Amino acid sequence: MTGPEAPAAGVTDSEESYPRLELHYPRPVIAFDIGGTAIKIVVVDARGDVVHTRSVRTPVGEENALLAALVDAVDSTRRDFPQASPAAIGVHITGLVDDDRGVVVLAEHLGLRNVAMRDRLAGLTGLPVAFGNDARGAGVAEFEMGAARGYHNAMVVSIGTGIGAAVFVDGRLYTADGFGAELGHMRTTAVGSTAGVVCACGGWGCLETLSSAKGVEGAYARATGTAPAGAERVFAAAAAGDPVAEAVVDSCIDALALAFAQVTAILSPEIIVVAGGLSGAGEQLLGPLRTRLDSLLTFQRRPVIARARFGGQAGVIASALIAGRLSGSTGNLSTGTRE
Ligand SMILES: [Zn+2]
Known part of the structure; x- marks a missing residue:
């Protein structure tokens, strides 16, 4: 194709x-x-x-x-x-x-x-x-009026060009002077490793190099030599059975599941809302994300994984x-x- x-x-x-x-x-x-x-x-x-x-x-x-x-x-x-x-x-x-x-x-x-x-x-x-x-x-909009309304402990993850997040702990937005909840720059690689791709922040293997829309596009472009017209096209190609696109989407979801598992271990959100452009992938993204997150957790409370009400x-x-x-x-x- x-x-x-x-x-x-x-x-x-x-x-x-x-x-x-x-x-x-x-x-x-x-x-x-x-x-x-x-x-x-x-x-x-x-x-x-x-x-x-x-x-x-x-x-x-x-x-x-x-x-x-x-x-x-x-x-x-x-x-x-x-x-x-x-x-x-x-x-x-x-x-x-x-x-x-x-x-x-x-x-x-x-x-x-x-x-x-x-x-x-x-x-x-x-x-x-x-x-x-x-x-x-975006997190405040979802927490006050959207998919996270009614919850006290929640994370809203916006996946677009980069990955950002809003974390609500016991009903309050956690900011840490703007430094908090920088989910996109959680490392996915070990200390000293230069595996993976360098991030816009200068780090290696940050979550957003694998799981943001830009990360998905970049991985597909590196594998095929062709720049895709947006991450949604890569998801569509994966759904149609393109093995390269399937591998890229798999890596995207695996890294997100691992990041969500680490957040769950520390904060135990009742719900994780996925917002931003990539949330348009819907159940193609959220279904496997639930399954893989579940496989990484043991005794922890499973967060609801929901699509944002307001999307992008x-x-x-x-x-x-x-x-x-x-x-x-x-x-x-x-x-x-x-x-
Ligand atoms: Zn980074």
Whole structure:
């Protein structure tokens, strides 16, 4: 069979359906979810209805180009959707983020280090900005309104270009100053080993080199010499019986099962929610993940393994929610702050 084809670049206006959002203040907001590949943009009117969604390719390696893309989206929303001219901005971004200071400490996939994104974006647009780490934002959306609602001990794992997580311990989000729950950089190799692939963080064999969408794409490309058009195409090829794709998907799921087993040994979450783009694989991913996690556990309580309610939309929905909480005030708010 032929390999998956190369991806298309640029801007896409999407027609995804979104739930009506319960904004804390009835003012329009614009929400961004900045991933390693694309920026999801959602415009929400004062009733909580999503009136526009689009996706643009993430400018990588240049903070001014990234900020310009965000400002351009705000300007075009003011021009094209005057009824939803934003009163506040919500942003979640991949990487190590200090939510309280609004600073990207290190976003390895974006080439950013120590960028005061929140205050710079507020200065460029004149709007209040709510800001935080994308995986924690997605986690809060799932914990408050989604698949983890009603649980006290939970982990929400976002699998996209990289792998991030939000951990809730006894009902509280655990952040450790932004350093906590960096699941994507759990090592899968032994001390001193240089087996596996070097990670964007500089380590060898981190979980996300095997189990992120980018890791799956890279493994398939190394094995075949052909870059696939996204991890979902590799999963589809595996389902169709392509042995190379099957091996790549197997490695992805094995590494996730091992990581989930280690987390279960320490934190015993009642539920692990899988979010992000790769959650679109559904039971093809979650079914074997349950079986393999079970095989690694002995006496431990088995966590429920569930697909995120909001899927790849969780981060941008969370951005709209934190912006909605902010739009009635003049200060800034971080993901970790509860009403
Ligand atoms: Zn790493």
